[in-house]
Amino acid sequence: MKQRVLMKGNEAIAEAAIRAGCRFFFGYPITPQNELPEYMSRRLPEVGGTFVQAESEVSAINMVYGAAGAGARVMTSSSSPGISLKQEGISYMAGAQLPAVIVNIVRGGPGLGSIQPGQGDYFQSVKGGGHGDYRLVVLAPANLQEAVDLVTEAFDIADLYRNPVLILGDGLLGQMMEPVEFRQSTPRELPAKDWATTGLRNHNGHKNVINSLVLHAIDLEAHNIHLQEKYALIKVAEQKAELLHCDDAELVVVAYGSTARIVKTAIAQLRDQGHRVGLLRPISLWPFPEDAFAKVMPVAKNFLCVEMSAGQMVEDVKLVVNGARPVHFYGRMGGIVPTPNEIATQVLQIMGVK
Numbered sequence: 001m002k003q004r005v006l007m008k009g010n011e012a013i014a015e016a017a018i019r020a021g022c023r024f025f026f027g028y029p030i031t032p033q034n035e036l037p038e039y040m041s042r043r044l045p046e047v048g049g050t051f052v053q054a055e056s057e058v059s060a061i062n063m064v065y066g067a068a069g070a071g072a073r074v075m076t077s078s079s080s081p082g083i084s085l086k087q088e089g090i091s092y093m094a095g096a097q098l099p100a101v102i103v104n105i106v107r108g109g110p111g112l113g114s115i116q117p118g119q120g121d122y123f124q125s126v127k128g129g130g131h132g133d134y135r136l137v138v139l140a141p142a143n144l145q146e147a148v149d150l151v152t153e154a155f156d157i158a159d160l161y162r163n164p165v166l167i168l169g170d171g172l173l174g175q176m177m178e179p180v181e182f183r184q185s186t187p188r189e190l191p192a193k194d195w196a197t198t199g200l201r202n203h204n205g206h207k208n209v210i211n212s213l214v215l216h217a218i219d220l221e222a223h224n225i226h227l228q229e230k231y232a233l234i235k236v237a238e239q240k241a242e243l244l245h246c247d248d249a250e251l252v253v254v255a256y257g258s259t260a261r262i263v264k265t266a267i268a269q270l271r272d273q274g275h276r277v278g279l280l281r282p283i284s285l286w287p288f289p290e291d292a293f294a295k296v297m298p299v300a301k302n303f304l305c306v307e308m309s310a311g312q313m314v315e316d317v318k319l320v321v322n323g324a325r326p327v328h329f330y331g332r333m334g335g336i337v338p339t340p341n342e343i344a345t346q347v348l349q350i351m352g353v354k
Helices: 009-019 035-047 055-068 082-084 087-096 122-126 144-160 171-175 217-237 259-274 290-296 313-321 342-349
Strands: 007-010 024-027 050-053 072-080 100-106 137-139 164-170 176-179 241-244 251-254 277-282 283-284 304-309 327-331
Touching: 007 009, 009 035, 009 100, 009 144, 009 164, 009 171, 009 176, 024 035, 024 055, 035 050, 055 072, 055 082, 055 087, 055 100, 072 082, 082 087, 082 100, 082 137, 087 144, 087 164, 087 176, 100 144, 100 171, 122 164, 122 283, 144 164, 144 176, 144 217, 164 171, 164 259, 171 259, 241 259, 241 290, 251 259, 251 313, 251 342, 259 277, 259 304, 259 342, 277 290, 290 313, 304 313, 304 342, 313 327, 327 342
Parallel strands: 024 050, 024 072, 072 100, 100 164, 137 164, 251 277, 251 304, 304 327
Antiparallel strands: 007 176, 137 283, 241 277
């Protein structure tokens, strides 16, 4: 019988990272993700790893740059304002093509906001919160088991494409407790890190150099073209989504993360009443799961995007639907979590049911 362990979300993510081979963690405390670095500070020395509480988020992300450049599996975590401070370093890492995993346990914003859960970091995550033309792979788990599974996936994706990967959770996911199982995943075939700056000479007899500074315009354009070609491959290969009751759904609710769990409760209630409602849950926020939308479009008459924000993912939903169907929005802000009844009410209004 497989063993399941009751764990808090932040701690489960940390343990999953260690089991995925992460041996370096650099971070700085901020609520509601503090249990993650706390857990890492205790567990990493037990497996021969290194934990450093940096003097700031800026320092932490640049330490991640260094460890990733040496070929290590490395992770950092923070919450919304802390991730904002890391954006310059994240852009540097994307430019230097360095693999690492970054965890954002989102809180309410903008500014310092609150420690309650939010989803207002969507734009920052999927549109590139730092400078330049770059992309992060962004994965959004909806429960702790999925979070654990996606941590291993995130490290593999990062190594496969030499690109930072962001796991986007929220205060609910980080603080809740659920039973999780640390399963053996099917390993991907990953390339050797022969680019790493280990001090050894490469096959050409030269030492590797990692840098995101490219001064000549023609060289920088060539580098950017290479990055865009890589992102195009990721867009085809790494789309992830869950479809629930979408085969006959006249109205499809689009939600991710913790919000999607609440939507599932609302949909169960509505289907018990005979209403044909389904859920499309993006798991990869970038690449956005356009293929999943193509599957539901022939049946769906309306889309409703539900978020804990003023409306951010809804813009990507509108882009992919491209005017073929009406796209509606319902959101709560300030750390307020929408209820199943609120969502059901919105669905029935759109469907014209009184």
